[in-house]
Amino acid sequence: MKNDIWFLSRRFFTVVFVVFFLSLGSAIAKPEPPPEMQAWLKKAELGAYEPSKENWDEIVKKATEEGEVIVYTSSGRIQKLVKSFGKVYPGIKLTVHDLGSTKSVEKTKREQQAGIYNADVVTTGNSGQVIHEMLNKNLLVNYVPHHFKSRIPREYREPLLIRVNEAVVFFYNMEAFTNGSPVTNIWEFTEPRFKGRVGMKNPMSSGSTFMAVMTLIQHPQEMAAAYKRYKGEEIKLSDGVPDAGYEFWARMLKNDIVIFKSGSKLAAASGKKGQKNPLLAFANMTYIARNDSKGFVNAIVQDLDPVAKLLYPTFTAIARQAPHPNAAKVFTAFVLGSTELNKNSKLSKPYTKGASSDLLLG
Template sequence: MSSSTRRIRRTQRPVPGIALAALLAVLAGATACAPSSRQGDDAAAPGTAAPSAEIDDPADFDLDALVAAAKKEGSITVYDSSGDITKVAEAFTAKYGIKATGVKNKVGDTLEKMTREAQADNVTIDMTLYEDGPSLVGELLPQKVVRTWIPADLADDVPAANRSPLLVLQKANVWVYNPKLFPEGCPVDNIWDLVGPEWKGKVALQDPLGKPNIVEWFNQLSNGADQALRDAHRAAHPGEELKTSRKTAAEEWVVRLAENDPVLTSADDDVAAAVASPNQKQPRIGLVSNAKFRDIEEKHYAMRVCDTLKPWSGYLYPKYGAIATKTKHPNAAKLFTHFVLTAEGIDHEMGAGGISGSSAVPQGSFSPPGLTDWKKELFAFDPKYLAKDFADTEAMQDLWRLSHS
């Protein structure tokens, strides 16, 4: 078992000592091979949204007073799985004169570190821009390791769907191909083509056991896209209904993908290189973050989104803003949250495109070649399934692991 696999499985389990009674209830009845409700007094029930983010009374909110209080605290440390957080922190410091440190860290490691810091009453991570919604809703929030908060002066710009928990940004993972090898366009036009024999050993992606949002995508497809996948299968195989003993079409697709000898990597950089590097001669399709399109010019990559792929060219994955409950810099954390809900603050995270959690912030101006309408062409996660995604995480990991072995 790889180190990344061990890490993700470990971080899906609560740390003893925090909300113990609730967590025992969460774990009761769980099995390795089937999803469970994982419900407890402090856990969101599967199928329900997480508690809405806190919003102060508008009459009590004073941005100038918040800035003054944050300056008295002196500093802030923010963890994120993207290296862009360093630029956001620099911009925050330049604007407010408050020392901000941005740290790139894998989401599973951030989960574990923040949980243990809360347990030890020794918090060094003041807040996080966090990409794993299921563990946020299933662990960090119910254990009161973090909380989510929306500044009252920006609350009207945050749609209700982006409040449980606070969604700061959506980025994209997209299916890509090499236009030099396929000058007439993407060689596949249906997601079921990727699991067929003609693409055996030619589909590249990060190992799902090391990238939580891929597993979450699998679960989101199971929970909200069963009919769309069945319709896509019918389109790929006219007159043929999907035959499966699995609970959902998504599970069947996941099993077929795992069994089709995909090229698994530990980073999107390797997926992009496997598809698009200058000397690449092997025809491949890859799943990468939209951020990898920033490498095209510097690395001379040939890469384009599979814009003809149905029913989606990829998926939107959310990034949430969460403040450590026991932070020693609560006002600085609130001010940083305010900052990333503005165009000025989130701009550095949107260098390769993205959609802000605030309707007042325009979508990032850059869009990967071949992707024209993010909302129509990409599958979007539904926050109401986050608690169920958490409950189903290990079962989906096991389904992948057993199918890929």
């Protein structure tokens, strides 16, 4: 059994490492768009053909004539915008394909390679693939509505618009752990008392989880230092494991970490009320909203050595040769919220109704 577990961990790390470096290896000079894409860019007034000043009323008019915007997304929350988008733009149908981060990338790539241009907007994480395999290969076009440019720092709008910065965190169940977080050091999750008690989404199908895994792997010195603070001694690596970053995940696998296909089910496994032995979850922080919508009792481990939150960007871009480019522009502005939203704005629950909704959605 021990050999089987080690084979699994070695295979897991091999796959993660190969995928990671393949994404880096594709970071080559961006080629010129082919003629058919150039013609589309010119007509859509995107890329090099974007005007110095936008006529937003004209864009909305053209978008209404197009009549639809098709979105590929990694987030189920986009589906919830259909009604509110329709109220603001009754002449534009919002069609959402909730695919997850990896499938959003894969579907877009496969379709475009086959000459199928179905998507208007792609909004997803998975930054390595999105930047190097999509933007840098002319599968996506960066677009920032002009009335938002002065409000968004350059690093959040170039080379690709970041719709939101999100995070992967550890959840614990507040009913089961009434005194607060059961851990203060990340290495505690590898101990026997948490054997089979920690869940995560499959990093081979979840780009955000994959990036979180790789973030810990890329900081072996910090992971080793955290281990020494926890145990009072230097870490001893398993045979064949190069450093403390990989060692952490090797030990997590040996400790029977539970792999989920669904982020929603993972959040429920840690957060549902009335559980005797709920899991702790290595999950997307956005699922904390299920405490309000579904009555979960998840809490975020706030103070965790060496790190509590692993940040990742979620991008929004217009897909190459999108059939409804103006509607794509309108949707992009819509999800960025109102230009009246600022740090002094007061938001109140429920955020999906009333003045708060008007500020959060454009």
